[in-house]
Amino acid sequence: MNHEDIAARLTEARERTLALVDPLSDDDLHRQHDPLMSPIIWDLGHIAHFEELWLVRNLEGPVEFGEMPGIYNPFEHPRRVRGQLELPSLDDVKAVMNEIRQRVLARLASANLDGDDPLLCDGYVYAMVLQHEYQHDETFLQTLQLKQGAPYQASRVYEPPRRRVTADGSMAKFGGGPVELGTDDRAVAYDNERPRHEREIAPFAIDVYPVTNGDYLQFMRDGGYARENLWSADGWQWNRESQADAPKYWMRDGDDWCTRVMDRVSSVDAGLAVCHVCYHEADAFARWAGKRLPTETEWEVAAGWDESEKRMQRFPWGDEPATPERANIDQLVFGVAPLGAYGTNRSPLGCYGMIGDVWEWTSSDFLPYPGYRTFPYAEYSEVFFGNEYKVLRGGSWATRPGVIRNSFRNWDYPIRRQIFSGFRCARDA
Ligand SMILES: [Fe+2]
Secondary structure, rough: OHHHHHHHHHHHHHHHHHHHHOOOOOHHHHOOOOOOOOOHHHHHHHHHHHHHHHHHHHHHHOOOOOOOOOOOOOOOOHHHHHHHHHOOHHHHHHHHHHHHHHHHHHHHHOOOOOEEEEEEEEHHHHHHHHHHHHHHHHHHHHHHOOOOOOOOOOOOOOOOOOOOOOOOOOEEEEOOEEEEOHHHOOOOOHHOOOOOOOEEEEEEEEEEEOOEHHHHHHHHHHHHOOHHOOHHHHHHHHHHHHEEEEEEEEEEEOEEOOOOEOOOOEEEOOOOEOOOHHHHHHHHHHHOOOOOOOOHHHHHHHHEEEOOEEEOOOOOOOOOOOOOOOOOOOOOOOOEEEEEOOOEEOOOOOEEEOOOOOOOEEEEEEEOOOOOOOOOOOOEEEEEEEEEEEEEEOOOOOOOOHHOOOOOOOOOOOOOOOOOOOOOOEEEE
16 A cells, blocks of 8 residues: 555545444434443544554554544453443534544655564554454444434445355265464454464365355244254253244244345345354254354455465465445445345355355464464454354454455354344364
């Protein structure tokens, strides 16, 4: 990225952020719609102050590892209490966002992107801040889906392509052998995606398509939620406590089911990837199907390994950037698209839809790769490593293109399902 690219991307990111919140009332912005999510006005202020920390203060003085002080520090003020903070008006937050942006652009003009400073080299810190804003845009959509009061109405919605296919249950096979995972990219990738490293992979098979609503309904109708032997111990405990009997946002409609995406209520479409299931539900489904969840390593091989060239692609379709034409990403479809709608979203192994539509749960804990080094701050990845979180891959319809690639690792608690999460299954081969 050169200086003009950076300035243009910062502007574009802000336009999207503000477009998403544009239809909201003051009450919508300040209300804590769910204990899991911040009031949206908090996210807006947090986006601006994160930008100031990294693109002004940390470029001027000693780098502060950690996030910003004050009410926007996410560690001092966990999400469930953010509704009690004294939060400013939208006009005040917008004024702060603008004022910070002016200083950021002034500092950018003198930034040396070709030198040795690892923060500035190739524009790394700008890519990091852009991705931070993109990630909060997806967080907004989780909040807006949970929104209390009148459902959120988007100001602009795209139609997905009309193509659709019916899954035939087929699986793609990898014969095993050494592969290269992760990346050495220092311009965009987060520290947890690095370094590129080799691993020996046992042969496996993986679903060509993600698990659909139709597949999931069969599991439900076969008593999936009532059969303890299909669930892990933790999963069964969640099942009992939550009393869940369907994905989040599904509602009974006679003998059928309907679902709500923002303000659209429709009967469940059997030909769409299932969304809003937690890890435990995905794990139980896989056991019911006689399969298992893929490891994140298997997922990455299925998404991008080209066995003939012996190399990992950045995306399923190759190395060309992610765009809303190539996959259901970038938010404006406002929902999962029919299976196979994006015909070129196919990996060398033959898996469809690995980028976009739904994040896919894997069986892997969120752990550092061999040779991992924290950069530039521990609070992005390092403090979350351990067995509490499961890795999700591939991005969802709500993910912006600038923050998804085959190597990208997301993580969350295995009980979470307000995220746009689905899965596909694998088995040993
Ligand atoms: Fe943040």
